[in-house]
Amino acid sequence: MVTALAHLGIFSGDLPKVLVSDELNLNGLHIIENGFISAVGKGTFSAYGFPPMPFAVAKAGLIAYARMLARVFASDPRGLIFAAVCPGYVRTDMTGPYAPLTPDQGAETPVYVALANDKRLRRHNGGLWKQMRPLKW
Incomplete structure (x- = not known):
């Protein structure tokens, strides 16, 4: 079972693909986060693919961050x-x-x-x- 907060279907446009991309890096996550903050301030969040749920966007960012860190540290000898x-x-x-x-x-x-x-x-x-x-x- 996938909860609404974990489901990428609540995002639209290219955002789901970007969040799961193997190319996503920390700078890309910052751009997404700042884009959401800016879009909410302007009332245009849906035009950029964001759902009207800040908690869901934050949770998606954390999940994407965990995926990115696992990829970045995959060859680290500590086995993180x-x-x-x-x-x-x-x-x-x-x-x-x-x-x-x-x-x-x-x-x-x-x-x-x-x-x-x-x-x-x-x-x-x-x-x-x-x-x-x-x-x-």
């Missing part, structure tokens, strides 16, 4: 692993009492990724994780 993690809709002071997950349940995936089998994480280095499983992004 990068992951973006979605804890789910967790009950907090901000989300209120109606979110379906407790904080303990929301912490399961980040803890799993932090402690998971090294081989499984390497196969999905730079990936998005939810409910202790990698998601296609």
Whole structure:
């Protein structure tokens, strides 16, 4: 299952292709971020392919960043692993009492990724994780 925040279909134009491109670098991510901020200020975010959800744009940026870092450090001898993690809709002071997950349940995936089998994480280095499983992004 892919949540709305993880689904590239909420973006339009070339933006989904750019976010998953192997050519995307830190400068490209900054351009996307600054473009979103500017477009929101002008009320033109949809014309540039952005959804009207700042949190979703921020989450997409973090996922793209994890993918980019995994690619950049792929040959690093330290064997660094990068992951973006979605804890789910967790009950907090901000989300209120109606979110379906407790904080303990929301912490399961980040803890799993932090402690998971090294081989499984390497196969999905730079990936998005939810409910202790990698998601296609």
